[in-house]
Amino acid sequence: MEARxxxxxxxxxxxxxxxxxxxxxxxxxxxxxxxxxxxxxxxxSIQRRRSQSIDAKRSxxxxxxxxxxxxxxxxxxxxxxxxxxxxxxSWGGGVYWVESKQDSAGNRVLVCxxxxxxxxxxxxxxxxxxxxxxxxxxxGAFEALSVGAGAVLDGYDSxxxxxxxxxxxxxxxxxxxxxxxxxxxxxxxxxxxxxxxxDVSTFVFxxxxxxxxxxxxxxxxxxxxxxSAARDHESRATPIAxxxxxxxxxTATLSGTLAPGRMRYDAIHVRSGETLRLKGPLTLVxxxxxxxxxxxxxxxxxxxxxxxxxxxxxEAGSELETLxxxxxxxxxxxxxxxxxxxxxxxxxxxxxxxxxxxRKPDExxxxxxxxxxxxxxxxxxxxxxxxxxxxxxxxxxxxxxxxAPQARVSLDRxxxxxxxxxxxxxxxxxxxxxxxPDTPLTRSPIDPLIMLRRAGHEPLxxxxxxxxxxxxxxxxxxxxxxxxxxxxxxELDWDEVDAVDSVQWNSGGDGGLSAPVLPVxxxxxxxxxxxxxxxxxxxx
Amino acid sequence: xxxxxxxxxxxxxxxxxALAILALVSVNVTLVTxxxxxxxxSGAFWQTLNDEADQTLDRISLALMASxxxxxxxxxxSPLYTNAVSYKVSLGVxxxxxxxxxxESISWEELEDRGRIQWRENPGLPEERGVTWSxxxxxxxxxxxxxxxDDNGNALVDESGLAFDMEGDxxxxxxxxxxxxxxxxxxxxxxxxxxxxxx
Numbered sequence: 158m159e160a161r162x163x164x165x166x167x168x169x170x171x172x173x174x175x176x177x178x179x180x181x182x183x184x185x186x187x188x189x190x191x192x193x194x195x196x197x198x199x200x201x202s203i204q205r206r207r208s209q210s211i212d213a214k215r216s217x218x219x220x221x222x223x224x225x226x227x228x229x230x231x232x233x234x235x236x237x238x239x240x241x242x243x244x245x246x247s248w249g250g251g252v253y254w255v256e257s258k259q260d261s262a263g264n265r266v267l268v269c270x271x272x273x274x275x276x277x278x279x280x281x282x283x284x285x286x287x288x289x290x291x292x293x294x295x296x297g298a299f300e301a302l303s304v305g306a307g308a309v310l311d312g313y314d315s316x317x318x319x320x321x322x323x324x325x326x327x328x329x330x331x332x333x334x335x336x337x338x339x340x341x342x343x344x345x346x347x348x349x350x351x352x353x354x355x356d357v358s359t360f361v362f363x364x365x366x367x368x369x370x371x372x373x374x375x376x377x378x379x380x381x382x383x384x385s386a387a388r389d390h391e392s393r394a395t396p397i398a399x400x401x402x403x404x405x406x407x408t409a410t411l412s413g414t415l416a417p418g419r420m421r422y423d424a425i426h427v428r429s430g431e432t433l434r435l436k437g438p439l440t441l442v443x444x445x446x447x448x449x450x451x452x453x454x455x456x457x458x459x460x461x462x463x464x465x466x467x468x469x470x471x472e473a474g475s476e477l478e479t480l481x482x483x484x485x486x487x488x489x490x491x492x493x494x495x496x497x498x499x500x501x502x503x504x505x506x507x508x509x510x511x512x513x514x515x516r517k518p519d520e521x522x523x524x525x526x527x528x529x530x531x532x533x534x535x536x537x538x539x540x541x542x543x544x545x546x547x548x549x550x551x552x553x554x555x556x557x558x559x560x561a562p563q564a565r566v567s568l569d570r571x572x573x574x575x576x577x578x579x580x581x582x583x584x585x586x587x588x589x590x591x592x593x594p595d596t597p598l599t600r601s602p603i604d605p606l607i608m609l610r611r612a613g614h615e616p617l618x619x620x621x622x623x624x625x626x627x628x629x630x631x632x633x634x635x636x637x638x639x640x641x642x643x644x645x646x647x648e649l650d651w652d653e654v655d656a657v658d659s660v661q662w663n664s665g666g667d668g669g670l671s672a673p674v675l676p677v678x679x680x681x682x683x684x685x686x687x688x689x690x691x692x693x694x695x696x697x
Numbered sequence: 698x699x700x701x702x703x704x705x706x707x708x709x710x711x712x713x714x715a716l717a718i719l720a721l722v723s724v725n726v727t728l729v730t731x732x733x734x735x736x737x738x739s740g741a742f743w744q745t746l747n748d749e750a751d752q753t754l755d756r757i758s759l760a761l762m763a764s765x766x767x768x769x770x771x772x773x774x775s776p777l778y779t780n781a782v783s784y785k786v787s788l789g790v791x792x793x794x795x796x797x798x799x800x801e802s803i804s805w806e807e808l809e810d811r812g813r814i815q816w817r818e819n820p821g822l823p824e825e826r827g828v829t830w831s832x833x834x835x836x837x838x839x840x841x842x843x844x845x846x847d848d849n850g851n852a853l854v855d856e857s858g859l860a861f862d863m864e865g866d867x868x869x870x871x872x873x874x875x876x877x878x879x880x881x882x883x884x885x886x887x888x889x890x891x892x893x894x895x896x
Contacts, residue, residue, distance in 0.1 A: 185726065192733050199737055203744050210751060262793035283790040389767065587787040587795055588895035589763050 212276030215251060219271030220278045223253035226619050227267050231286050231583045235662050237267050238624035242596040244614050245605070246622035249273070252598070252605045257624075264586060270593055272605040281591040287574035287581035290395040291535050291554055295338030295568050298558040299394060299537065302341040304359060305545075305562030306348040306376075311362040312336020312568035313550075315483050320550060320567055337363025337383070337568055341371060341558075342391045348562070349376030363568070394537035395579050397490060399464055400440050412450075415439065417459060417637075427452060429474070437461040437486060438633070438656060444468065451476040454532070456486025459633070459656065460577070466492035470523045477526035477547060484551030484569040487532030488577050491539050495521030531569075533577050625662035632657045738879045746886050750874040753814060753831045754888045757803055757870055760816070763787060765797070766866040766894035775852045778860040778871075780805040783820070787896040795896075803830075805859040811835050811875065814859055831874060834858035839873045839885040851889070866894050 223246070227237040237257040245252035251273030258266050265286050270279045296302075296310060304310065311333045313323045325334035339345055345367045350357050364383035365373045373385040402421040409422055412431040417438050424445035427433045431450040435441060438459025445468040452471070454461050457480065469491060471477060479487055522539050527546030534541070534553040541555035545563040552572045560566060574581050593599045601608055609616055629643045633656045642649050646660075707715070761769075764784035773779040781804030785797040802820045805812050812834045817827040835858040840849035847854050851871065853862060860871040870892065875885040 185722070188726070189729070192730060196733060196737065199740065203740070206744075206748065210748075210755075213755075260790065262790070264790055264793070266789075281789070585895075587790050589787050589789065590759065 209275050212274030213278070214276070215249070215273035216271045216276030216278035217280075219248055219251035219253050219273050220269045220280045221271075222248045223255050223269040223271055224267060224280060224282060226622075227255040227257065227269065228284065228583050230623050230625075231265060231284060232580075233662075234287075234660055235623055235625045237265050237284070239619070240617055240622040242270075242594070242598060244609075245272070245598070245616050246619045247606075247616035248619055250606075251276075252609070252616045254622075265583075268591065268594075270596075270599065272598060274604050275602050277593045277599050279591040279593040281587075281589055282585060283587040285584040285586055288584040289573055289575050289577065289581045290579040291397075292533055292552040292572040292575065292577065294340045294392050294554045295552055295573070296558070296560075296566055297338075297340040297392060297552075297554045299342050299392060299554075299556050301343045301346075301557045302339060303346040303558075304339070304348060304361070304560045305564060306350055306359055306378075307357040307562050308545075308560050308564040308566070309360045309362075310337040310339065310560070310564075310566050310568070311360070312338065312570055314570045315485070315550075316571040319482060332360070332362060333567070334362050335382070336570055337361055337566075339363070339365040340388065340392060341366075342368040344368075344371045345373045345385075347373065347375045347379045347381065349378035357563075397535070397578060399466075399492075400442060400462075402440075402442055408445075415441070424468075427475075434480075435461050435463065440464075442466070446470070448472070448475045448477075448526070451478065451528075452526070454479045454481075454487045456481040456483065456532075459658075460486045460488070462488045462490070464490045464492065465494070467494055468521050469494060471526040472523055473525040475526045476528045477530055478528040479531040482531055482550075484531045484533060484572050485575045485577050487530075487551075489532060489534045490578065491522070491534075491536040491541075493538045533572060535578055627663040629661045629663070630657060631659045735879075742876075742878050742884075746874060746876055746884060749831055749833065749876075750872060750886045750888050753874065754870065754872050754890055756816070756830050757814075757872070758890055758892045760784070760786070760801065760803060761868050761870070762892050762895055764894050765896040766863075766868075768797070769863065769868070769894065773862050774864070775862045775869075776847060776854045778853045778856045778862045780857040780859050780861070782861050782868075803859075805834055805857050807836070808832070812858055833874050833876045835873055835875045835883075835885065837873075838871055839875070839887045868892050868894065 223239065226246070227239055230239065231237045238255060240246040240254040242254055245254040251271055253269055253271040255267055255269045260266055260283070263286070265284045266281065267284060268279060268281045270277070309330070309332060313320045313333050313336055317323065320333070321331070323333045324331055328334055339361065345365050347359055347361060347365065349359055359376075359379045361379070361381045361383070365381055365385050366388045367373050367385070368391060369387055369389065371387055373381070375381060400419060402419050405421045405423055407422065408424040408426075410426040410428060411433045412427065414434040414436050417436055419440045420442070422441075422443040424447065425433075425443050427448040427450045429449040432453060433448070433450070434453040434455055436458065437454075437456040439461045441462070442464040444466045446463075446465045447468070447470045449472055452475070454463075454477075481487070522541070524541060525544050527544070528548070530547055530549045530551065532551045534549075534551070534555070536555040539555055540557040540559070541553070542559040543549060543553065543561060543564050543566065545561045545565070549566045551569050553566070598605045598608060606616070627644055628646050629641060630646060630649065631639065631641050632654045633639050634653045635655045637655070639658070761782070761784060763786045765787060768785045770783045771779050781802060783800055783802045785800055788796045788798050790796065799819045802817045804815055804817070806815050811832070813832045814830040814834055815827055816830055817825055819825045837843065838849060838851070838853070838856045838858055838860060841856055842848055843855050845854060853860055853871065856871060858873040858875070862869045868891070870890050872888045873885050874888075875883050878884045
């Protein structure tokens with residue numbers, strides 16, 4: 158620019174481009190950028206905390222799902238171990254594994270670790286593997302239990318051998334010296350010898366557990382070796398659905414051998430001097446069973462289930478003898494005896510359905526046989542007296558139970574985990590949170606699915622993650638032939654299976670087989686086969 | 698003769714305009730900054746409030762989840778409630794017998810103008826120890842007043858900021874956390890959850 162001065166001078170003005178606007182602008186932009194960055198950071202931290210909270214809950218749910226899968230495995234007779242920390246099982250966008258070990262009491266300790274996103278959760282449970290809902294009461298009663306003077310009660314485990322194999326020879330009489338279990342929702346009365354000088358004592362080699370507010374009353378001379386503490390819960394009668402058999406064979410006087418099958422009678426009479434043998438596998442339903450002679454039960458080829466609905470008479474002088482020696486092979490189930498007009502009925506479990514005490518006891522129920530009984534007696538509606546002449550191995554549960562003086566009863570503890578009369582499902586004994594184990598997956602905050610992918614591993618589907626995948630199954634086919642299958646049970650043609658005798662799982666690593674078990678199954682109407690629950694492909 | 702130095706200095710008009718523009722920009726920047734900081738404070742406040750409610754509820758839930766329903770005391774069935782519960786947690790099984798923890802309790806305790814949730818182990822015993830899980834629990838649940846009726850329609854009457862009611866093995870937990878916002882106004886958030894005692 159040139160400025161013309163009045164005197165003619167021309168001064169060239171330097172055009173300057175200096176200024177602070179740009180700097181100011183840059184500072185302003187920087188301030189705004191910093192403010193924006195701060196807001197973004199705040200929001201990111203909010204989001205991260207929220208997702209961590211959600212992931213923690215998700216991992217808890219994954220852990221519980223893993224435990225459910227382990228319990229399902231246990232109900233099948235497996236150990237409950239699923240997958241491993243290196244290659245876990247997948248479920249619901251997360252992964253889990255279950256470690257299983259057995260404690261000294263035979264319970265299963267399951268530790269399940271679940272991971273989802275950044276969440277980590279470990280739950281430890283203690284599970285009684287298989288608990289028969291009926292036999293778990295042992296020698297039990299719902300209202301009152303009394304033991305006569307001179308009775309001897311003990312226990313053994315038929316899966317370990319015979320009673321004689323488990324005797325404690327330090328005693329002067331044959332006994333195992335342990336293992337009895339008396340339970341009652343009310344009081345337990347144990348009578349001692351009639352006079353102090355009498356050389357006979359009453360022995361209970363085990364526990365006598367009364368109800369929540371019950372007591373154990375013992376006379377002098379009673380030897381009770383176990384606990385007499387009251388239980389913290391009441392036993393409830395377990396409902397049992399009667400087999401559906403449409404046609405009845407009416408009233409019959411039988412002798413000889415009743416062949417295996419499914420039958421219903423209105424009444425069965427066995428005359429004095431005659432013998433009727435029930436040969437398993439047999440399901441027999443009758444309104445009346447009247448035995449004056451001898452009743453034999455042969456469960457060696459399959460179990461025998463006898464349902465008596467209205468009247469049971471085994472008079473004094475009659476005989477009841479089981480030819481097999483496994484109590485799991487015979488179940489005697491008594492209905493609501495004396496209830497007139499009942500046809501098919503459910504051996505219902507609620508106390509509200511129990512008839513008033515003392516209703517026609519003498520007419521509807523007389524149980525005075527002599528002999529040897531291996532099995533389970535379940536009489537939730539009845540006041541049952543066990544005579545001294547009947548040597549019982551197994552379990553007996555009644556509304557009121559009286560063991561006659563000099564009675565001899567040995568509880569078979571293997572029945573407590575059997576499926577006789579009811580599915581032996583796992584029973585939860587303890588559940589608690591635990592500290593996640595120190596593994597690469599739990600240490601890392603990264604999503605476990607991403608970590609596994611980086612390592613080149615794929616998590617397993619839950620159904621394929623059980624430690625035991627192969628098994629040896631003994632079963633009876635629809636032609637009645639006993640067969641054995643070895644391999645993956647999903648490859649067995651289940652249409653040809655009529656009943657499962659036992660399953661032994663291959664535990665994988667050491668190649669060893671588990672003890673034979675009869676998995677929990679469903680007994681379909683019109684079919685006495687156990688329908689084995691084959692694990693399906695689960696979501697994950 | 699006067700020499701005029703063109704280019705140095707500003708005219709008054711230029712200064713006034715520049716100042717006006719500067720003021721406008723400053724005001725806008727200040728407004729944006731203040732709005733931003735208010736939003737940050739508000740967001741942080743809400744996040745803190747929700748976090749505290751969630752965290753407190755999670756702590757209560759996890760404690761009761763591991764407890765034994767038969768050991769819960771007292772038992773309150775809707776419309777009754779209890780603002781304190783005693784329980785025991787399972788620690789495992791030893792020699793076939795369940796092992797339980799020492800007694801624990803979760804209770805609402807009154808402070809000056811509000812209440813707090815206090816967890817205690819061995820309450821009332823010399824070896825008692827406790828942790829405060831929240832200091833911002835009001836005397837009454839959000840929407841509830843002391844009038845003998847269920848004002849907020851949750852089937853409980855006059856329940857406090859922390860309330861428990863039971864249905865067998867299920868425990869319903871009702872929680873209100875109330876804190877003053879940056880403007881000093883009390884703001885409540887409520888949570889409700891139903892948990893099952895696993896033991």
